[in-house]
Amino acid sequence: MKLATWNVNGINARLPLLLRWLEESMPDVVCLQELKAPDAKFPHEALTDAGYGALWRGQPSWNGVAILARGAQPIEIRRELPGDPSDTEARYLEAAVEGMIVASIYLPNGNPQPGPKFDRKLRWFERMNRHAQSLWDTGLPVVLAGDWNVVPTDDVADIYATRSWHDDALLQPEPRAAWQALLAQGWVDAIRHLHPDEPLYTFWDYLRQRWPRNAGLRIDHLLLSEPLAQVLAGAGVDRDVRGWEHASDHAPVWVTFD
DNA sequence: ATGTCGGCAAAATGCCGA
Numbered sequence: 001m002k003l004a005t006w007n008v009n010g011i012n013a014r015l016p017l018l019l020r021w022l023e024e025s026m027p028d029v030v031c032l033q034e035l036k037a038p039d040a041k042f043p044h045e046a047l048t049d050a051g052y053g054a055l056w057r058g059q060p061s062w063n064g065v066a067i068l069a070r071g072a073q074p075i076e077i078r079r080e081l082p083g084d085p086s087d088t089e090a091r092y093l094e095a096a097v098e099g100m101i102v103a104s105i106y107l108p109n110g111n112p113q114p115g116p117k118f119d120r121k122l123r124w125f126e127r128m129n130r131h132a133q134s135l136w137d138t139g140l141p142v143v144l145a146g147d148w149n150v151v152p153t154d155d156v157a158d159i160y161a162t163r164s165w166h167d168d169a170l171l172q173p174e175p176r177a178a179w180q181a182l183l184a185q186g187w188v189d190a191i192r193h194l195h196p197d198e199p200l201y202t203f204w205d206y207l208r209q210r211w212p213r214n215a216g217l218r219i220d221h222l223l224l225s226e227p228l229a230q231v232l233a234g235a236g237v238d239r240d241v242r243g244w245e246h247a248s249d250h251a252p253v254w255v256t257f258d
Numbered sequence: 259a260t261g262t263c264g265g266c267a268a269a270a271t272g273c274c275g276a
Binding site: 009010012013014034036037060061062109111149205206207208209248249 | 260261262263264265266274275276
């Protein structure tokens with residue numbers, strides 16, 4: 001069983017690469033973020049032809065999340081993060097699939113900080129953590145997967161040696177504290193659990209030759225509840241996908257379970 | 259400030275968000 005998450009940065013712009021990656025990587029379950037497409041423009045048929053059932057929540061221009069399953073149809077649990085009816089952005093989708101509860105998450109970026117967008121990021125994170133606790137308390141196998149827009153530490157394992165991002169919303173103490181509070185609920189950060197010290201970046205900005213210089217950040221994360229942590233077998237980043245022509249600025253991140 | 263993307267309104271160039 002292989003489960004992956006990928007911020008595709010435009011599912012229609014990225015469709016040929018998505019199909020190629022699905023064929024080569026053969027994930028059983030996939031969480032996608034940044035569809036940048038309204039519901040009506042989700043490439044449902046192409047994914048059906050590729051053998052994947054899909055559940056999606058789009059919106060014009062920005063955001064958008066989806067959950068795919070090879071040879072199966074994810075069953076929707078919810079398409080909104082509880083706690084704020086005024087939040088209409090497509091950033092959360094939760095489904096039952098392959099005996100698990102799987103959430104596809106696109107946490108607000110929060111730049112510039114300080115400011116209202118940063119405040120909104122922190123509030124969204126608090127809502128996420130409240131809901132995560134309720135999921136944890138079920139005792140069920142749960143995966144929280146997505147673009148969390150937080151670099152957990154300044155260690156070279158999480159971000160290249162630089163001060164360029166010092167004032168960025170992705171590195172601030174508040175979202176990092178929220179991330180630590182989430183981990184304190186018991187969730188296992190799959191990549192870091194299996195690769196404690198290895199630099200495993202998931203995002204390289206399009207600007208300033210960040211990919212050729214391997215100037216990356218680790219911001220796409222897979223969190224596992226206890227039953228899945230018990231059967232965690234492998235975790236990694238499909239780095240080469242970032243080097244493909246016309247790539248997303250994020251690479252797919254995956255876990256395997258026994 | 260700058261650099262690069264994708265989507266979109268509007269009418270091919272410019273803006274927003276990242």
